[in-house]
Amino acid sequence: MLERTKKHRTDVAYFSGAADKLQQLRKYAAEIGLAESSDSIPWREAFTEFKGNEAGTLISGYRHREGLTQIQLAELAGIPQRHISEIERGKRIIGKDRAKKLADVLRCDYSG
Numbered sequence: 001m002l003e004r005t006k007k008h009r010t011d012v013a014y015f016s017g018a019a020d021k022l023q024q025l026r027k028y029a030a031e032i033g034l035a036e037s038s039d040s041i042p043w044r045e046a047f048t049e050f051k052g053n054e055a056g057t058l059i060s061g062y063r064h065r066e067g068l069t070q071i072q073l074a075e076l077a078g079i080p081q082r083h084i085s086e087i088e089r090g091k092r093i094i095g096k097d098r099a100k101k102l103a104d105v106l107r108c109d110y111s112g
Helices: 019-031 054-065 070-077 081-088 096-106
Strands: none
Touching (some): 054 081, 070 081, 070 096
């Protein structure tokens, strides 16, 4: 018979609440063999290829979140698709007016 070769997925959980309750939770977790992990790093450190183009990366991410193509975003925001492409690639500065238009369509804060 074949054995399972796939490893079990490791789940991560985050909690918020009163400090005393979180301390109780940490104590219980340690008692049952769980450990706290502090190995997370900021996304800017993990993905250095986006350094210098954070705004374009955010626009692209928000666009994907909304399920829009560049053409659809351009039509909704009243901005040429070529400009959307250049913004996402870091070749064009967004500017305050464009940022506000994009934020309205992408349902996010225009200041970043």
